[in-house]
Amino acid sequence: MDANGLEPDKTDPASLKLGKTEAADMARAATRVVVAKGKKVSEFKPGGKAGSDVIEAMLGPTGNLRAPTLRVGKTVVVGFNEDVYSDVLL
Numbered sequence: 001m002d003a004n005g006l007e008p009d010k011t012d013p014a015s016l017k018l019g020k021t022e023a024a025d026m027a028r029a030a031t032r033v034v035v036a037k038g039k040k041v042s043e044f045k046p047g048g049k050a051g052s053d054v055i056e057a058m059l060g061p062t063g064n065l066r067a068p069t070l071r072v073g074k075t076v077v078v079g080f081n082e083d084v085y086s087d088v089l090l
Helices: 020-029 052-058 082-089
Strands: 032-037 040-044 069-072 075-078
Touching (some): 020 052, 032 052, 032 082
């Protein structure tokens, strides 16, 4: 983000653990959820509904929201994939 001159509006500390409830809230508020796990990228269009498939994709093995997680407008990006970041942020 620094390379492109982008600054986050808000940053939460890593000690703040967000779980299933918070993931569901984010998914319901989003029109697009993109989840990157390594090279695998899944895209969901929840449309005001947080299906279990979206929520489970957003959570890590500990049951917490995977990091990094970004909200850009009505898009939520979970996990890191350089192509996804380029698409969403630029």
